Amino acid sequence: MFSSSFGSRGTVTRQCENRSPSRFIHAAMARSALVAAIVSFPCNASIMIPDGLEPGDTYQLVFNSSRSISATSSDIETYNRFVQSVADRAGLGDSEGITWSAIVSTADVDARDNAIVGFDTPVYNFNMEKVATGYDDMWDGRLL
Numbered sequence: 001m002f003s004s005s006f007g008s009r010g011t012v013t014r015q016c017e018n019r020s021p022s023r024f025i026h027a028a029m030a031r032s033a034l035v036a037a038i039v040s041f042p043c044n045a046s047i048m049i050p051d052g053l054e055p056g057d058t059y060q061l062v063f064n065s066s067r068s069i070s071a072t073s074s075d076i077e078t079y080n081r082f083v084q085s086v087a088d089r090a091g092l093g094d095s096e097g098i099t100w101s102a103i104v105s106t107a108d109v110d111a112r113d114n115a116i117v118g119f120d121t122p123v124y125n126f127n128m129e130k131v132a133t134g135y136d137d138m139w140d141g142r143l144l
Contacts, residue, residue, distance in 0.1 A: 050122075050124045050128045050130075051128060058118055058121045059121060059122050059124060060117065060121060060122070060123040060132075067082075067086050069082045073106070074106050074107050074108070075106075076104060076106060076108075076109055079104040111139075112139045117132070117134060117135045117138045117139075118134060118135060119134050119135050119136075120133065120134040120135075121134050121135070122134065123137075123138060129144075130144055131143045131144050132144060
């Protein structure tokens with residue numbers, strides 16, 4: 001069993017009149033398996049923006065879920081459905097027009113290759129604490 005963490009990668013925008021900016025959602029699983037989800041949604045969606053970021057900056061948000069799933073399936077769609085259901089329950093899924101895709105390590109898929117963390121894209125938790133400075137930091141086996 002492992003518990004899930006969810007996050008958002010976004011482009012900071014202060015004006016939402018132009019609906020083209022989007023944010024990307026990611027998720028990461030804690031413990032032995034790592035899962036992430038990605039989705040884009042319009043800039044008018046309610047999501048936290050860490051202090052100190054400027055328009056055009058990108059970032060990710062992560063949080064832990066109280067739900068868990070056995071990390072036994074080799075089918076990536078098992079984790080896509082799981083992440084989508086947790087996001088839906090949190091109001092960050094279908095009700096917002098957001099479709100989540102799991103990023104998970106399976107026998108055929110490595111999380112690092114699928115978790116679209118930018119080289120220098122910071123990752124924050126929902127307390128707005130930076131947990132990783134970018135791709136290398138996210139995948140070095142230890143968070144800040």
